[in-house]
Amino acid sequence: MTEFALILVSTVLVNNFLLVQFLGLCPFMGVSNKLETAFGMSLATTFVLTLSSICSYLTYRYLLLPLDLVYLRTISFILVIAVVVQFTEMVVRKTSPLLYRVLGIFLPLITTNCAVLGVALLNLQKEHGFLQSAVYGFGAAAGFSLVLILFSAMRERIAGADVPEPFRGSAIAMITAGLMSLAFMGFSGLIRF
Amino acid sequence: MSMVLTAVLALMGLAIVFGAILGFASERFKVEGDPIVDQIDALLPQTQCGQCGHPGCRPYAEAIAEGEPHNHCPPGGEATIVALSELLGREILELDEEHGEEKPRTVAVIREAECIGCTKCIQACPVDAILGAAKMMHTVIESECTGCDLCVEPCPVDCIDMVEIPPTTRSWHYDLPGRNRQLIATDLRGSVGA
Amino acid sequence: MNMIARAFGWGVHPPENKSQSTAAPIQQAPVPSRLILPVQQHIGAPAEAVVEVGQRVRKGEVIAEASGFVSAPVHAPSSGTVTAICEHAVPHPSGLAETCILIETDGLDEWAERKPLADHATQSPVALLEHIRGCGVAGLGGAGFPTAVKLGSGARSNIEFLLLNGVECEPYITADDRLMAERARAVLDGAGLLARLVRPKRTLVVIEDNKPDAIRALRAAADGANVEIVVIPTKYPSGGEKQTIQIVTGREVPHGGIPADIGVICLNVGTAVAVRDAVIDGTPLISRIVTLTGNALGRRGNFEVLLGTPIGELLRHCALEDDRLDRLIMGGPMMGFTLPSRDLPVVKTTNCILASAVGELRTPGPEQPCIRCGLCADACPARLLPQQLYWYARASEFERAEKHHLFDCIECGACAYVCPSNIPLVQYYRYAKGEIRHAEQERIKAERSRERFESRKERLAREEAEKEARRKERREAAKRKAQEKSGGDDAAPALAPEIAAAVERVRQKKAARQRDDESDTGNADGSGS
Amino acid sequence: MNGVEWREITRQGLWKNNPALVQLLGLCPLLAVTGTVVNALGLGAATMLVLSGSNLCVSLIRNLVTPTIRLPAFVMIIAAFTTCVELLMEALSFELFQILGIFIPLIVTNCVILGRAEGFASRNTPPAALLDGFMMGLGFTVVLVILGGARELLGQGTLFDGMHLLFGEGARGWRLHLLPEDYPGFLLAVLPPGAFIGMGLLIALKNETDRRLLARRRALEGRPVKGSKRVRTTGEIA
Amino acid sequence: MSNAVHVSSPHLAAGGGAQRVMLQVAAATLPGLLALLWFFGPGTLFQVLLCMFFGVLIEALCVLARGRPPLPALRDCSALLSGLLLGLSIPPLAPWWISAVGMLFAIGIAKQLYGGLGANLFNPAMVGYVVLLISFPVEMTQWSAPAGVAGASQAGFADAMQLVFTGATAAGDGIDGYTMATALDVVRANRLTLTEQELLAFPQFDDGIATGWFTVNLAFLAGGIFLLWRRLTSWHAPVAMLGTIAVLAFLFHANDPDRFASPLIHLFSGATMFGAFFIATDPVSCATSARGRLYFGIGVGCLLFVIRTWGSYPDAVAFAVLLMNLAAPLLDQYTIPRAYGHGAKRSSGS
Amino acid sequence: MILNAVSRSGLVLGLFAVCTVAFIAITAAATAETRARNAEMAARKSLYELVPAGLRDNDLLHDTVTAPAGGLLGNETEQPIHIARRNGRVTAVVLPVTAPDGYSGRIRLLVGVRPDGTLLGVRVVEHRETPGLGDKIDPRKSDWILGFAGKSLTDPEPPGWQVRKQGGTFDTFTGATITPRAVVRAVYRTLRHFEAHARDLPDGREGDPT
């Protein structure tokens, strides 16, 4: 149990995917303008990330490893992810138009969210088992969501600020992310491997 | 060679399974319709002036949905561009000046004495805001006029003016502080000392 | 007497400056030579003028009739001749003009027949209400809401408290104070009449503890009457209706609701007296008590002023020292607005004219950025976050501002008063509210334009289809005829004249399309007629 | 493809629509591996290769795929190129391969690549697509290298440290000490916050340059004709 | 008569300008500053002056770069206060360029890029501090030894000045001779290996409290009480923060006194009181509503305790505050007070 | 209809898979050898740094015995001890060690020891010490760690196996005492461990201390 708790603390705070590991930054910059959309994106990412973390693990463990095809991991993982994403999108769109309104436009973006593939690859690198992979995926998504939501709330406040002309928009967002990452350095050392 | 073969077979298997799942899902979970045009149209000012290069607001809404830049509507101006940016998740742009500039809201007024009753303005008006019959004097229904000024040009005797809507005590409101600094600084003794 | 005022944390203590105008009793202001009467002096629909230019009117005669449910008639404050019904600047922050009735007084001050409500003690509430409505009584404490409407909705609800608002928390203003001190009896009579209408469980007169004369007078007069006098601590803006209700009853008027929803009805003490005068004396609302104060005036005090009296004349009466004048404010320093000219009339809602001398009002320094110190939030009686409202209003983020309850702001100005950065917060809110209302109107208009555009397009399509059908029919008929006639010879000259005309029209139309600026005379099929 | 088009694609890739500065895509590698010039260059080159190759292939097969499987198909092409580049790098420049770590396989999810595949290559001819891929890749690499250079310089006072990882032993001597030897090193620059802040400053710099260029062009050319694109909503008036 | 048209009510004001608030807050740091000078030598004075100088300079340059007149922006004195607060946080004998870099990030990046006073999301002084701490850890962890600790020697005025400006005294000594691990450093480094008695036997401690630091904290507490009394800041954030630290420290300490420092050490050493009353209270980067500020304070307290106890940093005021700054805008969204008339409050009269 | 769509999507995607995978597989096959060699080289590199070429002629990487977890070496899991030989005789041993008491957690080291108990050298494999402070144990940042070469349990004497601040002979970094202390202690323990187990070395020692 503590092991899973440690994985969670580590992925959410200490080695936050966005601010420390630099994974998933494009959607982080792209869909953080409004709090509502950030929530939608967080939900969608959490779902897909956890699911694809599990699916990638299964593909690796039961297909690539037995056949000695580890070098095909990238292509098979990305395939798994693309399919999980697209399948989720179609199902959500049909079964819950309401949810689709919230999540729909974000789902395709997730395929190219490198956090998703990153989780799958890091699971390999860290030699995680099934449950560990699932928790790692979930933790990564939770960390992503936490920071994304905080960031979007901050951006909403910046929107009203008298930011110097050249810094309006993405430049100040970048700098804000930098200061966030600065603050997150405070967590370093919390988990001593 | 066998290495290549297992690789190909394994991935092909995976791909076929996934392809099949997606193909199945695409049929099973099919939906139609694109509500985004309605949402865009709802944000456009409905002046129907054509400055965006489209015959009316809805065609422009369709064009935006297709990817045309969303900064072509002068009557909507900055507010509309911002709203569209938010809706579409696009960057906020400046109004494209080739399409015109943002001006205060106006209405058409026909100088009735000069009107010859040619009905051309009636044909030009996109919202049927002009009343009149052939050879009779025409008038603009002020509350319906969108201020698109499409009726001005066709008038053969140039009797239509676009006038700014004057504020009333009901429509007037305080401006953002600091907008009219000079005014604030001005000593208004003259106007008060009646 | 049980004390039911509660402690409250919000509010501010601006310097009161009330003693300047309480020295003398209420005096009668002279009848001016000219009266300016806006047809709208209240919330709701403007009244409609029922007099004509040149007509002679007598004091108390109706000159404009109420034009809707929420509306109030206007009466002639003195006798004279109507000289114009025209646009004239009205007392409004914008300084804009509205329809006014101008009367040249004849100095006779000749009353029309006064009609007190006979046997008012036995009259039905409906008759009482009608009488009040007919007398044009509107709230004298704030926004000037037609009193009969308010009482009507009170009479329909189950009212527990009738509050007479004698708080008068604004600095400088003493009109209600003097009224209560000098006409305590009338206030209580009014209260009695109002109580008959709304049948409350308790009737309370609420007064701040800085008006000992008024409290004494009312307590003396109320002895035995079924009215309680509630004294509350002095703090601005406890006189705001919602705040008074909260202090006295502990209840809050729900957002978007009215006091009657929580069993309270709140009227200014002046309004109560106006009701009394209307019912017992048959005097319609033609005058009110106005505090004339400020160091730029040689004579300060409270005056009973005819509505419509030009402020310039009042100021002259009070010996305005022009060279000392700094600001001319209608209302108090916290809620009032500056007047852009002096040729403006006293209206039903004018409780004070403040002519401040240079250096008298501590005006805000230059605006600085908000440091989010939170003093404004501490002061806000509506429990808002003024600093957030300001942030969003300034950035035109109206949606967020509304989420922070912008429309619950009563514009009391307590926040701006305490702001260390001297930010004119209220102006930001007024700007934001105005823009939001404006956008809403634009949206409604856009919606209508869309419908009209669509229906026009439909109509054109229909007409075009019909025309096309007709054309086709004619063409076929022509073909048939031609075939019958000449067996396939389709020479044009042989066509029937009306068909030739039609073909010509079509041809011309096509040509005209190519030369767009050339005008065409064949407008037989003009679509607009 | 004519010269005008050629120039336009180049301009789009390098400046106007620069994937890193304007589209804000591919940020993860951009920030993660720009601690030194050599890392930046290595990843930039790899990305450029994948981008050009996948753009070309996508363009070639653009008429073959149905919308349902478009995404997986494109992704597979990109993944194939990425894996090949990864394998090649592992074979040719092992140390760099280790330093760049998972950011090489992550080229697959570099949004620039899929973005160009979807947005450009699947709608244009192979030569244009190839050029677009190359130019976008170049634009991306240039930003990577600039950011890498700035961070390396501020963080450790050197430039082109470790170039031998990419260019062989001969490049060891390319290392420049631009700042005095006892420069304490501004650690922030090489840590994550420095990457974000540096990127923010770079974007601001581009915005400012653009603004000045625009002002100058406006001054030269004059303003566009206002309202020249208007049409009549109600058709021509007879 | 200056009847400004279209200027809304109110026509009265009680505010004395932002600078009055800032200067009073600055004055409230005086007891703390004096205590620091007493225990750690005159170095802090140079740091404070340098930081204020660079703060004002950088603020002026930034405003000028935007093509605006610098005087109105400087008049509010907030750059001065930020400089003062950063100056109080950095080690007394740090080289002069530390304050320059710190203020560049504090004012140039954390404040002016967001639009200046009132717009910054992060506490400028703490951004400056953290940038310095992670970039120049050597310079930033060399605290002078407090007077009264065995073996501590203090740099005199001239020595301190030379150390700050040239890095060495006239005699050629570096700062090593004057520095010593702080009490919190000792706790951080030894808490897993030593018992409480052994820990408190270090010269940095005296009677279970951190020598020097205890008094410094008391002095800042006094300044803080002045702030609360003058209503220059609301009580919510500092009280919540100190309360949270006290409760957490008490619980853990009671459970295992050898592994977890006592509440007394947590509350009265390092920058606790300074942080509670002068840093966590920065109105601009704090949460907005009273409830938000309570949560903000609780958050700072929790993070401070967690990072001090399990993290890499012996003192964590700056990180804890920055981390909560980051959460403040979201807190604001969810702690909007219930406005008048919202929510069914219908208690009956009397 | 459904079946049609399913099979078509499946087939086209399958086709893509075939092409792309073939492409990858061929590349993989072509580079397989180089890659394997590279990986091996990389793994050897740190060992070779500690054990100069003159001291070995065996396959250092694969000539290992297992060190159990815990004990003086302080490793969390079993780790291989690499043994260098020349002409079949042991010339050096490379021990994996974990220092548990670094400033920010464990520090993993490789310690090279000659059979006579003198140090060949020490290298840091993994650490999380504060950049700019504790990370000077990395030879890329400072030469400090190279100073261990030639030291042994008798040089200096055990009391000297401390950092200078605590009366020992080893320097510390400005502002960082804990990290060097942790490393020094770990190396000292390694030497003690080596001494205790020297007898267990697979076969004799080359060149007894003379």
Ligand SMILES: Cc1cc2nc3c(=O)[nH]c(=O)nc-3n(C[C@H](O)[C@H](O)[C@H](O)COP(=O)(O)O)c2cc1C
């Ligand atoms: C738009 C509007 C509608 C109102 N409708 C009613 C109503 O239907 N019944 C009622 O008793 N009071 C009504 N009121 C009166 C208010 O409850 C309140 O008494 C009045 O606005 C006093 O305003 P003051 O506080 O600004 O002077 C209305 C007020 C406004 C502004």
Ligand SMILES: Cc1cc2nc3c(=O)[nH]c(=O)nc-3n(C[C@H](O)[C@H](O)[C@H](O)COP(=O)(O)O)c2cc1C
């Ligand atoms: C900030 C504020 C302060 C007010 N102060 C008073 C006051 O002191 N006395 C008063 O009678 N009305 C005051 N009003 C108006 C009351 O809210 C309320 O409208 C009035 O008492 C209703 O009575 P009426 O309809 O008879 O005018 C104030 C309104 C506001 C917004």
Ligand SMILES: Cc1cc2nc3c(=O)[nH]c(=O)nc-3n(C[C@H](O)[C@H](O)[C@H](O)COP(=O)(O)O)c2cc1C
């Ligand atoms: C943020 C921070 C990071 C530190 N990192 C390290 C470190 O990595 N290694 C280390 O030995 N000391 C580190 N220290 C210093 C220790 O806390 C302790 O003060 C120091 O080791 C005592 O050394 P001294 O006696 O030479 O001052 C750090 C201190 C701080 C404040």
Ligand SMILES: Cc1cc2nc3c(=O)[nH]c(=O)nc-3n(C[C@H](O)[C@H](O)[C@H](O)CO)c2cc1C
């Ligand atoms: C009570 C109070 C506390 C303050 N604390 C800080 C602080 O911790 N750091 C800082 O840079 N400025 C502080 N300031 C000054 C000012 O608010 C700060 O510079 C703004 O963040 C700049 O926009 C404080 C001001 C006040 C009134």
Ligand code: SF4
């Ligand atoms: S410019 Fe705007 S208002 Fe005019 S037609 Fe186009 S969309 Fe409508």
Ligand code: SF4
């Ligand atoms: S009246 Fe003229 S300006 Fe008004 S809507 Fe019609 S055409 Fe447009």
Ligand code: SF4
């Ligand atoms: S009182 Fe003024 S400075 Fe303070 S928070 Fe409110 S608006 Fe901002």
Ligand code: SF4
């Ligand atoms: S926000 Fe509105 S209600 Fe609150 S104090 Fe300011 S003006 Fe008054």
Ligand code: FES
């Ligand atoms: S590059 Fe990582 S999400 Fe785009």
